[in-house]
Amino acid sequence: MGMKLDLLKSLPTVIRDPKLLEARRKVKEDGEAFLSCMYDYAYFDGDRKYGYGGYYPDDRWIPVAKDIISYYGLQPGSKVLDVGCAKGYLVEALDEFGMNAYGIDISRYAVKNCSLDMVGRIHRGDILDLHFPDNSFDLVLSINIVHNLDEEHLSLAFKELQRVSRKDCFITVDSYRNEEEKAIFEDWVLTAKSHGYPYWWLNKFKEHGYIGDYDWCIWSKGYD
Numbered sequence: 001m002g003m004k005l006d007l008l009k010s011l012p013t014v015i016r017d018p019k020l021l022e023a024r025r026k027v028k029e030d031g032e033a034f035l036s037c038m039y040d041y042a043y044f045d046g047d048r049k050y051g052y053g054g055y056y057p058d059d060r061w062i063p064v065a066k067d068i069i070s071y072y073g074l075q076p077g078s079k080v081l082d083v084g085c086a087k088g089y090l091v092e093a094l095d096e097f098g099m100n101a102y103g104i105d106i107s108r109y110a111v112k113n114c115s116l117d118m119v120g121r122i123h124r125g126d127i128l129d130l131h132f133p134d135n136s137f138d139l140v141l142s143i144n145i146v147h148n149l150d151e152e153h154l155s156l157a158f159k160e161l162q163r164v165s166r167k168d169c170f171i172t173v174d175s176y177r178n179e180e181e182k183a184i185f186e187d188w189v190l191t192a193k194s195h196g197y198p199y200w201w202l203n204k205f206k207e208h209g210y211i212g213d214y215d216w217c218i219w220s221k222g223y224d
């Protein structure tokens with residue numbers, strides 16, 4: 001069984017603005033959340049009520065990459081895959097430390113808007129059908145995407161992540177530890193389809209044979 005790891009601890013956290021929570025509630029009430037679920041311009045670079053409100057390159061992924069490399073004892077040339085990499089900023093940070101890093105994402109928009117240095121490293125792909133042979137990577141990451149799948153697809157996603165890794169996997173998934181965090185989560189999150197308390201996820205890991213490492217993404221103090 002994997003371990004709960006705090007590998008994203010260096011990302012700056014933000015307290016949710018009540019006005020923005022209200023705006024997101026309205027997006028859902030008005031049936032506009034589908035715009036976010038398309039993972040297109042609106043989600044990454046459109047109004048903040050639909051998603052990131054601008055998914056720009058910044059240095060915050062550098063310390064995350066450093067912590068990941070250090071924890072897993074990766075060496076220059078180690079092969080790392082980031083599944084759901086968006087525009088590939090973590091891939092780029094890993095590359096800067098000499099990793100042989102790749103990313104895939106379902107979003108055409110994100111892949112088309114990755115940094116020019118990452119062309120050839122970032123490709124469009126689906127976590128449910130990874131186009132790599134078994135045991136291709138030393139480490140497979142998936143930061144904040146598994147919860148965007150329907151519950152019936154969790155099993156396949158875990159299988160694919162573990163199939164292409166010859167060693168380690170690390171995922172983060174949406175969760176909440178009390179009613180207050182759950183209420184903020186329900187207002188804030190636009191794309192999550194599978195989520196629960198930590199024990200719910202631990203049961204899913206067990207049920208579907210996920211033995212990699214993990215962490216909870218708690219949105220009352222999120223980092224996006």
Ligand SMILES: C[S@@+](CC[C@H](N)C(=O)[O-])C[C@H]1O[C@@H](n2cnc3c(N)ncnc32)[C@H](O)[C@@H]1O
Binds near residue numbers: 106126
């Ligand atoms: C919350 S964002 C996380 C992006 C990045 N990992 C980060 O932490 O900044 C979720 C990402 O998962 C991608 N995604 C959603 N469903 C996917 C799927 N079935 N296969 C691959 N990527 C997917 C979205 O396009 C989006 O880039």
